[in-house]
Amino acid sequence: MLKLFQYMKPYRTAVIFVLLFTFFQCLSDLYLPTLMADIVDIGIVKGDVPYIWSVGGFMLLVTAGGMVCSIAASYLASKSATGFGRILRGRVFSHVENFTLQEFDKIGTASLITRTTNDITQVQQVTIMILRMMAIAPMMCIGGIVMAVSRDPGLTTVLLIVLPILALAIFIIAKKGIPLFKAIQIKIDTLSRVLRENLTGMRVIRSFNRMDHETVRFNDANEDLTATSIKVNKIMGAMMPVMMLVMNFATLAIVWFGGLRIDTGHMKVGDLMAFLQYAMMIMFSLIMLSVMFVMIPRAQASAVRINEVLNMIPEIHDPKQPRNTGIQTGSIEFQDVTFYYPGAEEPAISDISFQAGPGEITAIIGGTGSGKSTLISLIPRFYDVTSGRILVNGTDIRDLMQEDLRNRIGFVPQKALLFTGTIAENIRYGKEDATDEEIQHAAKVAQAADFISSMEGGYDAEISQGGSNVSGGQKQRLSIARALVRRPEIYVFDDSFSALDFKTDANLRAALREETTEATVLIVAQRVSTVMDADRIIVLEQGRIAGMGTHGELMASSDVYREIVTSQLSEEEIA
Template sequence: MKKIFAELKMFRLQLLCVFVSVAAGVGATLGLPTYLSDIVNKGIAGKDMNYILHTGLIMLGIAILGMVCNITTGFFASRIALGLGKNVRSKVFKKVEYFSQAEIDTFSTASLITRTNNDITQVQNFMVMFLRIILTAPIMCVVGILLAYSKNPKMSSILVVSMPVMIFIISLIGRRAMPLSRKMQSKIDRINLIMREKLSGIRVIRAFGTEDYEEKRFDTANKDLMNNAVKMMHAMSLLGPSLILVLNLTVVGLLWRAGQGIRTEPVMPGDILAIIQYVMQIMMSVTMLSMIFVMYPRCAASADRICQVLDTDNSIKNPEQPRQSAGQKGCLTFRDVSFYFPGAKEPAVSHVSFEAKPGETTAVIGSTGSGKTALVGLIPRFYDVQEGEVLVDGVNVKDYDLKDLRRKIGYVPQKALLFKGTIAENIRFGDDSANDERVREAAAIAQSTDFIEDKPDGFDSQIAQGGSNVSGGQRQRLAIARAIVRKPEIYVFDDSFSALDFKTDSALRQALAAETGAATVVIVAQRVSTIMNADRIIVMDEGKVMGMGTHRELLKTCETYQEIVRSQLSEEEMSA
């Protein structure tokens, strides 16, 4: 919570306003019983109507002042809490934006979403209550006790008994409720995880008919969350009635003490009313504080989860003194590169070396899990190598500013992802300065013009979140257009032609060849036909390079490549 409270420094002026309004509001609230006592003791007892009216008007003014102060406190407390939430949410978003895949895998996507939304909302809600109560309750409690004792010390001594009883009840219930409160966020995490998996994998669930299993899985998590919440609510439901009982018994005790002193030290009726009101305000302030203590564990758990994200050290960092390339453009070099996924014992990429120059196409092929995607993911620094080095234009990728490095690369991922917005906006995502002509040119090279123009709004047609309203092949072509539009020095296509038919694949590669003539092209592919004309083919198996050369060279020297080719091409196609 320290890091969260430290964010309040940005709201010093608003905090000052809250403090002033709280102090004035508490003063107004605690001033009313004194005037009420005077009306009873002097106005009513003396039958002085003018005094009653005059004092009543003063009380009305004080009540209005208290109302204005409470509204002001609520306004500034809300502004501070919402501003705090906005700032923390922005920090979390910016932090996650630069996470490597390793950090994202550590937290899980569902958990990061929960931390960014639900956890920060919990902190916001607590902060509103905290700012209103943490100042109000202690002042009201201390000043109320002093005023009650000033009226009649003997009557007010009943608080010596009732206050410890209240504190005991609050601590007893809090001990039960606090652990349950801490568990709430992890159980909400579980709900979000299941929901996200269900929504993203709905087609697979329907295809295999596992709806009943998923419903049971969700119901189990949902019931677990409900049971935890019910237990917490049961504990909390005892708090209000218990405190009201203590409050009523305290009032009875006050009247009993007043009755005992009638013969020896008579107490004025107005003083009895004032002391009862002070005692009620004191005990209500303790009750409000108890709510803060019960809410705190859940807020603290949320704050800890937020701070875990903010305190996570990015494994992919910008160097303190970034370097720039010295004139070269598009040169890519792997020097004895080995890479292990976090926690893995075996390397995903083992001792890989090659050099790709502008105007050349380097293809990577291999079976599933052979390390192809891991290999090309090292170029834009999605991961860092543990051994060897990756050079772009003669400079180690670790020595580049990340933005400068990635500006040189046009990357098309294995799973084409589109964003909510228009088709033009999705293509322009690769280069926001691209004009309409360049967007259309990129779409034409990616063989996307036909299906875009078939849509009623053309390039202004809306794309749903994730590109769910276009086919897999159309998504891939738009993702390719997005890379083309930025005119990078290095193109990286990670199995980006898998959803295309052979005719479109052939046309696209032909158009790409003209566009990427001066650039370095790296293609990961499953289909041999996609890479047959590459200048260099790297054959991978279990993270190792099994062969490297042209198509014809590998047919003679690499057994692994021969097996792949035989499984896809006929004898005539192989010899063509």
């Protein structure tokens, strides 16, 4: 956890003042029992009322000063800790944005959400406690011991017996509880994953009447987390009763032996009262430390998980000496490209070679699992090739800055994703400074203008979370408009027409051909009708190219392509 405190540098001055105010608060608390002892031994015993009033008034001033210091220290500690949490969340978020799909697959989306929210909150809360309790507890303990010894060295023998017992109890309880805190965070991840799958997949769950099954899944994860939490709370809950038991026995011992020393004339009544208060301060300081022992292990488990994210180096990174692509044409070339997913024994695609130039439409077709989406995911470097090269404008994409490469690409994913906001904001996501005219033109080309105009508010109509208030075909058309508005050199459509009817599909392809005359277009599709008019059709089978050419050429030369065509079209349509 200490490694994370580097992000508190902007609050160094505030932390110094927290420690300073805490020190003065501690001095105030330590001075009050001495003043009270003087009132008893001098004012009350001798009947000196003016002395009682003067010292009592001074006690009020000391108390007020301690209160002001306590408030100031609490305010600065809270401000520093919450600012630290804000910086840490921002740092984790910006780092995660650089992750490749491999890192997301390795950690998991649900776990990343938990680490960015729950784990950082745990560290933030403990930081507040460290700045307050961890600072004041040692001061109070050491100062209490010094002041207690100054009052009566003989009576401190009781403390020499009590303090080791307290320390041993704290150590034993904390040792049993610490391993469970890490388990709790893992179980929170599991619960978050189950809940996320349940909420995002509600339509599927209801359509298959699997509500009872999902309820059982959630209850299992929930009960597992609850059982572990109860177990650790039982262990940690034993700490306070043990502390109070030892404190009460210590109080009895101090009063008993202190009374005997008063009888023998070795101690005054006021000194006994002050000693008792100093003993309580020492005990309470140890209780503060015990509370920290409860919180710190859980925060440490969270800090380890946060550091795991921050220390994870993305597999894909920018080159140290990036190159320029030369003439900006948008040409793409695959040279003997092979790719393995992490941990896979067989390649997803093998020995892929082809060229695609501006003004051309290259279509990729094949059966499920043939490697179509994998192939085009390599172009924007969502993954890096295992062997071979991908060239854009004659330059290996690994020699380009990722931002520069992706600025050249208009990518439409297989699963259309919309963000919360207006339709215009979703289309403008492809180009921040797009004008209203550019947005409307992109929507018109994407065949989205008609349904947008029918919505209340038109381009200012709100899109709900995940685009749940529009149909699948409408989401696809808005995703296509988002890519069109940036007017890139390369368009990549990953099965982006699957939810469209045949008429809309045909109209969209015709509009795209006119719109992308100077750009390179790659289309992944399942429908033969979508790819028939392409300048080049690549047929994939089990990750390899099984045929390449125009529709007519492939019908004559590729058995795989003919099988796909005959499975979708009638003899009349083929003819």
